[in-house]
Amino acid sequence: MNFSESLKKNHQFQFVYKNGRSYANKYLVMYVKENGAERNRIGISVSKKVGNSVVRHRVKRLVRESYRLHEAVFNSGLDIVIVARTAAASVGYEEIEKALLHLAKLHHVIKVFFYFD
């Protein structure tokens, strides 16, 4: 991804959980914390409650794809953690995409011109 890296270490996730703000809807939970850098860092977490290995992997891909396609409209300099909830296992790409953008609006982390879309 052009403008983003991924969060990898457990302590990085824990830092965002403790210090970031969070919003949630039916399918996803989003934590956001400014990191002071130019690039965004994104972490996706899918617990074992969601399903077996294949299901978890698929949800992760859908979330990553949704972010990738809308990467340009996000503000920069953020650490974002997205946690999938159990309901996300049974829905397709479109629902995940809507859920992601909905949470981004709640956080006010997307660029203004997107509101007039």
Place this chain on the structure above:
RNA sequence: UGAGUAAGACAGGUGAUCGCGGCUGCAGGCGCAUGCCUGCGGGUGAGGAAAGUCCGGGCUUCACAGGGCAGGAUGCCGGAUAACGUCCGGUGGAGGCGACUCCAAGGCCAGUGCAACAGAAAAAUACCGCCCCGCAGCUUUUGCUGCGGUGAAAGACUCGUUCAUGCGAAAUCUUUCGGGUCUCUGCAGAGACUCAGGCAAGGGUGGAAAGGCAGCUUAAGAGACUACCGUCCGUCCGGUAACGGGCGGAGCCAUGUAAACCCCAUCCGAAGCAAGACCAAAACGAAAGCCACAGGCUUGCCCGGCCUGCUUUCAGGUAGGUUGCUUGACGCGGCCGGCGACGGCCGUGCCAGAUAGAUGAUCACCCAACGACAGAACCCGGCUUAUCGUCUUGCUCAUACA
């Protein structure tokens, strides 16, 4: 055609756009350099179970003269294999009309233990029952009904067995204790008389009841005896063997359970890729050097010395990185050997190697249908479990036609 059975193959496809991990070509940039970054291409990228982690092996490190014990696993026979609890071919048993399927299939006549409940009784017995005997009643010819029908100890004698002590068996006799009936008397007690039972077929209980079934014998019955079947023993033949078949003998010391202890035979050192190997920041440790710099102490000051410090080297080895990491008991094709598992030879191919973990999204078309179970993590051989469906081949049964 239908039903079934066995073995095997596939696991949505094609195109377009955007996107990801290895590999690789070219161009540009950075760097002394192994290389790193960016862009544009090429090619490649999850499974039949990748799963459960239940067995077996390779590989790695540690341990190890040899032997034994303990512990664990396996358990009809022969073979295959690197090895196996797997596979193949047989044997025996169970199921199915059949194709075929299933089997923890060594030993309870080595020992010990257990067998709840039920049932009379669980390895010993007698509840009902069958027969017999005695008494009473009825009938009075058979018969029917009711009640009852002993044990223990010691000694003698006989027989069998033993060299003998002794042990065993059946009948008889004696003594003591005991049971029953009758009589006497004051409830206690005394006296007399008497003591004949047999069978295990059938019923019932149970997972299991002393080989099965038929006959003979009998009062009733019983391997007490007889035929057949079964069991056990011996022997002969066939087979590498498990085992099968024949002949002869023994009336049959006798149930189940060894996924009860146990016995017998065979096998097993431990831990795992977060194994292991290499490079190696920071911090810590050791040694040397330096007052060129800063601070403190020794002093009122200087020199000198010491500590912190700084520089260099070394050691261990953390974070991190590299490697192990995919060419292998490998795939495909052919030939040969073998009933087969499998083995040999030749040709040919390279087919994921990530490290928080790469395969996705959207659109269109095809198919009856947007499709089950499900994601590599060192690598193999198996087993087990999950699974929407599609297809191929062999065989069996039924029906129809010829």
